[in-house]
Amino acid sequence: MPTYCEAENLANLIPRITQVLNDSAISAEIIVVHDQSPDGIADLCQTLSQSSPLHLITRENERGLSTAVIAGMDAASAEILMVMDADLSHPPETIPELYFALKNQQADFVIGSRYVNGGSTDETWGWFRKFNSKIATWMARPFTTVKDPMAGFFALHRQDFLNAREILNPVGYKIGLELMVKCRCRNIIEIPIHFTDRTQGSSKLSFKEQINYLKHLKRLFEFKYRNYAYFAQFAVIGCSGVVVNLMALSLLLNWLNRPVAIAVAIWISMSTNFLLNRNITFSYARYAPILKQYLGYCSSCLLGAFFNWLTTMVLCSSITYFEKRTLLAALIGIVVGMTFNFILCRYFVFSK
Ligand code: GDD
Numbered sequence: 001m002p003t004y005c006e007a008e009n010l011a012n013l014i015p016r017i018t019q020v021l022n023d024s025a026i027s028a029e030i031i032v033v034h035d036q037s038p039d040g041i042a043d044l045c046q047t048l049s050q051s052s053p054l055h056l057i058t059r060e061n062e063r064g065l066s067t068a069v070i071a072g073m074d075a076a077s078a079e080i081l082m083v084m085d086a087d088l089s090h091p092p093e094t095i096p097e098l099y100f101a102l103k104n105q106q107a108d109f110v111i112g113s114r115y116v117n118g119g120s121t122d123e124t125w126g127w128f129r130k131f132n133s134k135i136a137t138w139m140a141r142p143f144t145t146v147k148d149p150m151a152g153f154f155a156l157h158r159q160d161f162l163n164a165r166e167i168l169n170p171v172g173y174k175i176g177l178e179l180m181v182k183c184r185c186r187n188i189i190e191i192p193i194h195f196t197d198r199t200q201g202s203s204k205l206s207f208k209e210q211i212n213y214l215k216h217l218k219r220l221f222e223f224k225y226r227n228y229a230y231f232a233q234f235a236v237i238g239c240s241g242v243v244v245n246l247m248a249l250s251l252l253l254n255w256l257n258r259p260v261a262i263a264v265a266i267w268i269s270m271s272t273n274f275l276l277n278r279n280i281t282f283s284y285a286r287y288a289p290i291l292k293q294y295l296g297y298c299s300s301c302l303l304g305a306f307f308n309w310l311t312t313m314v315l316c317s318s319i320t321y322f323e324k325r326t327l328l329a330a331l332i333g334i335v336v337g338m339t340f341n342f343i344l345c346r347y348f349v350f351s352k
Helices: 007-023 041-048 065-075 092-104 127-139 158-167 175-182 207-252 258-281 290-318 326-349
Strands: 030-034 054-058 080-083 109-113 154-157 188-192
Touching: 007 030, 007 041, 007 092, 030 041, 030 065, 041 054, 054 065, 065 080, 065 158, 065 175, 080 092, 080 158, 092 109, 092 154, 092 188, 109 175, 127 207, 154 158, 154 175, 158 175, 175 207, 207 258, 207 326, 258 290, 290 326
Parallel strands: 030 054, 109 188
Antiparallel strands: 080 154, 109 154
16 A cells, blocks of 8 residues: 555554455455655554554655555565555455455456446546546556556556566556556456545645656557557668668669679668668667677678568469569568568667
8 A cells, every 4th residue: 555644544444454354354464655654654553553464664765656556566475466545545345356356257457446337436526537537548548448547446466566577667656557568467357446535635646747647658658569669660761771772773883883783782771771770760779889780780681681582482483473473572572571670670689
């Protein structure tokens, strides 16, 4: 439970959770992560821990909901991890439903959802809050189709968390979305809950956190779709290489014999492609030693050219349809060669 200035709520919530755990025979540890809340939380937790399996973590120099959740997960040892707010917004009575859904239904991730059938929020939500929530939910669409990706009440397997631990870098509030995407959760179940507005204390969701959400979406986008973005840039640069090649060839033919002119034109376009890919497509690797990269690039292009040639030849000689359609076969060959080049560049020449 990420917690900042929630002593009043915790005094009510921890006994309720403990009761639920006892009633459903779930053996669990309640980890509360607070960031030096100046509200006597340490003394309160000391008292509560006499009747509850409570573990308080105090972070000295850090703030933030998402990183607090990660700190709590790092400290947990159970096989199933569950996260909920400390402000009584999420009904602790639903804990067993989430827990058993994850355990028994082979789910990767379970959400206590406000927006699935049967779920709800307080009637007091004004149109602006509803609109804000809908827009934020809609903006998460490229990453998941669940109805409530913004939820702060969810459960997952600890092993999935550990597998993704190194690549977690959330900014802002949406740790659930971060985990769903980075843990590559496929089978996600939503359990309906009623989301109650807090009655004690105040929300820490500021305008800055809304901006952080946009930054977070950008990071997730780069994470999930980066290979498509790289490939698109690689393809555009590949097309520019065709133009460079033809222009160079038409000039060189004035001075050199044809076989040499063709070879030099290929080398020029290969070199301009290399420089553009190094500085644009794979700019993350532009500080690596250039000569080694260049040699690697040229060798990988030679292999790509070979696969291009091979594909074209195989299509023309073994499929009747392509016998008289050499150009079409060559085009397919170019795509195959380019894809091959791309894979070699991405994972070997310009590897991180
Ligand atoms: N440790 C720590 N550090 N905890 C924090 C911090 C922080 O900087 N900021 C917030 N929390 C804790 C709060 O004490 C609370 O238990 C929980 O995180 C949620 O924070 P709220 O400030 O109450 O969030 P909210 O009610 O506006 O947002 C709710 O709705 C979102 C969905 O729209 C929460 O349920 C979010 O988790 C949820 O994503």
